[in-house]
Amino acid sequence: MHRIGSYRRWAPPIAFLAILAVLALGPRIGFTDSPGHLWTERNPSLPAPTVTAPNWVEIVKAVKPAVVNVTTKLTGEQDQPQMPEEFREFFKRFGPQQQEHRPAVGRGSGFIMNGNGYILTNNHVVDEANEVQVKLADGREFTAKVVGRDPKTDIALLKIDAAGLPVIPLGDSSALQVGEPVMAIGNPFGLEETVTTGIVSATGRVIGGGPYDDFIQTDASINPGNSGGPLVNAKGEAIGLNSAIFTRSGGSVGIGFAVPINMAKFVVPQLADHGSVTRGWLGVTIQPLTADLAKTFGVSRYDGALVSSVFDGSPAARIGVKSGDIIVEFDGQKISRTTDLSRLVAATPVGKGVTMRVIREGKPLVLTPTIARLTDKEETAAAGGGAGGKHTKLGLAVEPLTPDIARQLGVSIEHGLVVREVQDGSPAAEAGIRPGDVISEVDRQPVSSVEDLRRAVEKRSDGRPTLLLVHRQGSALFLTIKS
Missing domain, CATH: 2.40.10.120 (Thrombin, subunit H)
Structure with missing residues (x-):
């Protein structure tokens, strides 16, 4: 671009514009069905x-x-x-x-x-x-x-x-x-x-x-x-x-x-x-709500911003926002896309208390954060790549997260699995998982070993995708993987 x-x-x-206007207006301006109902006139x-x-x-x-x-x-x-x-x-x-x-x-x-x-x-x-x-x-x-x-x-x-x-x-x-x-x-x-x-x-x-x-x-x-x-x-x-x-x-x-x-x-x-x-700051990492994620989180609509992580000490953390919450309304404005929330929070005066409606585990909830000031520090994300084991069903190789690896990858979590390898064409590759990602949760349950991962995936027997919480370059996001 x-x-x-x-x-x-x-x-x-x-003349072409006029034709387009006529077609756009459709039945409101008096169209009739043709013989056989194949078109309108x-x-x-x-x-x-x-x-x-x-x-x-x-x-x-x-x-x-x-x-x-x-x-x-x-x-x-x-x-x-x-x-x-x-x-x-x-x-x-x-x-x-x-x-x-x-x-x-x-x-x-x-x-x-x-x-x-x-x-x-x-x-x-x-x-x-x-x-x-x-x-x-x-x-x-x-x-x-x-x-x-x-x-x-x-x-x-x-x-x-x-x-x-x-x-x-x-x-x-x-x-x-x-x-x-x-x-x-x-x-x-x-x-x-x-x-x-x-x-x-x-x-x-x-x-x-x-x-x-x-x-x-x-x-x-x-x-x-x-x-x-x-x-x-x-x-x-x-x-x-x-x-x-x-x-x-x-x-x-x-x-x-x-x-x-x-x-x-x-x-x-x-x-x-x-x-x-000066812009307002809520203190969450958000991502779009896809069809698979919506199913996994038990919601029927794709509107809203899915919270993948919450910054410690942020306005969101202070009022109890959790990873997995879906923000559907902010200060009276509907959230259709993640960018809607980003712009609305940015435009909110520092120190203002707002009403925020979220969906948590399928249930509506109202929270009232007080917006803080966005600084360069909050906007800067860290960057980050790892004996472990393979999960052949998913097509990835992982190893337990250590403090040294966490520092190298720029993640602040203490437990999880570092992805060392992703097999081409595997369910993991199709889900968008990359080497260097850190998996901290599977279906909302924490994992810290290959056995944890295996058990969590094998528990899923209803054919629905498995939900992973992944940490990448200082940010967190949810991914769904078909196992």
Whole structure:
């Protein structure tokens, strides 16, 4: 995934959009069954729905004066974090995992959100820059101050010494609907004030950038140089900050991503006041609830965040949250995915008590944690590889965990089994178990020897998958293995 500075997209003809709208509305707008009921046709006695295309010409006139060109002078080298090859960081954020000299000059986009000179852009556009220049649509140029940056959401706030500037109003990204028309404006490849249009292809996309991923996906064409430019709706409101593209070639393939503007509304006030962002901390490691895990934990739905471990001394530990709890609601908000919980906790003020609904062993429970402040220490995970025995039925070789091995692997537990080998094609391999994993529980029972593992697995006679609690690189997760 490339963090981008620009997007690109194909805009389908309006007639085609009208057809799509008709099909989407289905029976609500008067379809009748065909002979044989093999398809449906519109009832000719009912009027067809009206599809109105946005007046992009007027919208461009209104918002383009507030879009700026951001040029940075960069120095030094940067280690590139590891990401899937196709999800490469634009401007070196998600590039190859090696040191590269940053270019002497970087280019991106931004837009004016406040008439007194506050400009919104991407963090990766100005990251490590020792000088930032902003060029306005009227040709004026300013040296900008980086007021604050938030790498976790890829948002940065700039300030120039000017007043009475044109602005783009902020919309409500939570109200976006898939299929809604949008427009991207920026400076792809240095081509200033380039405008492209498209639709919202999806919302809530998780692309591997971090625990707060919640991207808007669009097919509006975005390319290098568009980073930091606005994604605008048909009302002329900024509803996203163009940030990344999915590409294998370096150019747009019609899959672009924008940071939702509501996320910027949370981040920007803190950047303006403090230059950084304070986030709440609950103190749990969570994972998605898969179909197999849901069956194992006795729940019929897959909504919620499954707690795989609880940090000692954390807010969660203090109110009795346990490994295996399923968090289904936080502060009145339903939890559908793990990222929902991460974002909600992060946005909760430090010291606030919240109501949290969980499912424990199939039964509902209400807990009330008081949120603490997230620090760098809590965000940093440890890293970690091991006479033992084999469990041929599962296809893995294990050995008892010792204090020395625990230190090497960065795990804080005292008892368990270290996985030394996983046989290709075995149930263990299919479950995602890796060498270096530490198994501490089987079906919620602690294990510390190969015999413990054997007995626990052989007890399972109902054909259901076996539940393992696995510790990996300082984190814990549940896995199900079919034995």
